[in-house]
Amino acid sequence: MTTTTGRAEPHEVEAREYAETRFRVQPPTHGDDGTRVRMRTGPWLAGPGGVMTVGSLGVVVDDALGSTILRARLGDQHSVTSQLSLEIVVPPPWPGPELTAHATLLGRDIVGGLAAATVFDGEGRVVAVATGRCRYVPADILPPGGMRPPLPPADHGSLFETLDLPSASASAGAIPEQASPPAAGSVPAAGETRPEAGWPALVLPSGPGMQNPHNTVHGGVLLCGSELAVALADPDGPPHTTSVRISFLRPGDGSHPVTFTTRAVHRGRSLAVYEVSAGGPAGRPYTVATVIRER
Numbered sequence: 001m002t003t004t005t006g007r008a009e010p011h012e013v014e015a016r017e018y019a020e021t022r023f024r025v026q027p028p029t030h031g032d033d034g035t036r037v038r039m040r041t042g043p044w045l046a047g048p049g050g051v052m053t054v055g056s057l058g059v060v061v062d063d064a065l066g067s068t069i070l071r072a073r074l075g076d077q078h079s080v081t082s083q084l085s086l087e088i089v090v091p092p093p094w095p096g097p098e099l100t101a102h103a104t105l106l107g108r109d110i111v112g113g114l115a116a117a118t119v120f121d122g123e124g125r126v127v128a129v130a131t132g133r134c135r136y137v138p139a140d141i142l143p144p145g146g147m148r149p150p151l152p153p154a155d156h157g158s159l160f161e162t163l164d165l166p167s168a169s170a171s172a173g174a175i176p177e178q179a180s181p182p183a184a185g186s187v188p189a190a191g192e193t194r195p196e197a198g199w200p201a202l203v204l205p206s207g208p209g210m211q212n213p214h215n216t217v218h219g220g221v222l223l224c225g226s227e228l229a230v231a232l233a234d235p236d237g238p239p240h241t242t243s244v245r246i247s248f249l250r251p252g253d254g255s256h257p258v259t260f261t262t263r264a265v266h267r268g269r270s271l272a273v274y275e276v277s278a279g280g281p282a283g284r285p286y287t288v289a290t291v292i293r294e295r
Helices: 019-023 054-071 168-172 219-233
Strands: 029-031 034-040 077-088 098-108 112-120 126-138 202-204 240-248 258-267 271-279 285-294
Touching (some): 034 054, 054 077, 054 112, 054 126, 054 219, 054 240, 077 112, 202 219, 219 240
Antiparallel strands (some): 077 126, 098 112, 202 258, 240 285, 258 271, 271 285
């Protein structure tokens, strides 16, 4: 109950946002053949050009893989993602009304586990495959009292609204005075560094809608931001993301914005490889991702 002063009584549990509510990801269902997690499709997943992004699969895939490995834990433990890979079979857009990630356990020991997931669209096609490694950690990683009930999501009209970003142009224009990205196939001059000269940074605001129940930035949001950062930094590069591989180095501080910095490892006519680091105010990266895009 709430008092007349507007303050919640100590026994009242206030609802909050989660990354799952922002991305319309449903709770996992477990069966003898594995774990299924479903995500509703809609404008809240649409990125540049109004098309659903590959990165928008991050939360549903991370949840499916993570819950599968968590279910196989030994004793009273929780799990955190250490590595996540996503390979695209059919590029977006994908028909809905929902996507389904079906995950199975490949193996586990006392340290952690490995799982694989297949993502199906609304027509039953395989559109992506993923693998994930998780490490087991003490169960006290969860906040006292456990999870608070989720708030229903707002009426997000794009992925930029889902991520609390003002727009594609505003997100990509954080460093408008810098030089343009290098031309495809160009060779850096002696002493030249790239992509610091030319690649704008993507800054993701903080907030519970980016977090998991541990109150750290959700691993799927970090994957989503890494893939989106490439699309915004190099709009003239190869247009289709075909692979994302991300390593989680330390928990993302959910109380501060996350900055995604993109570096071009290779930028050819038909294929480009990018490295994206995500970090907070301490200057140490939370994640490092390799994003491959092709024509």
